[in-house]
Amino acid sequence: MNLNGTEYISTAQAACILSFSVQHVRRLLRNGELAGTKVGRDWIVERDTVYSYLAHAENLPLPLDSDKES
Numbered sequence: 001m002n003l004n005g006t007e008y009i010s011t012a013q014a015a016c017i018l019s020f021s022v023q024h025v026r027r028l029l030r031n032g033e034l035a036g037t038k039v040g041r042d043w044i045v046e047r048d049t050v051y052s053y054l055a056h057a058e059n060l061p062l063p064l065d066s067d068k069e070s
Helices: 011-018 022-030 047-058 063-068
Strands: 006-010 036-039 042-046
Touching (some): 006 011, 011 022, 011 042, 011 047, 022 042, 042 047
Antiparallel strands (some): 006 042
C-alpha cells in the first residue's frame, strides 16, 4: 500500500520479515521503535522502517560475543 509516497505493509508482513509475532510488532509501533499509523483498529507499518530495524538488529553483537571481550 502506498500513501503519500510512503510504502506501507501490514503488521503480519512486518512480523514475517522480522521473525516476530504480530503482537510484538504492534508493541514496537506503540513504543515508537517502528514507524506506522493506525487505520481504524489496525496498524500499517512503514516498510522502510522494518528493513532499517532489521539491519540495525543484525549489526548488534550477540550477548555471548560480548562475554568473549572480557
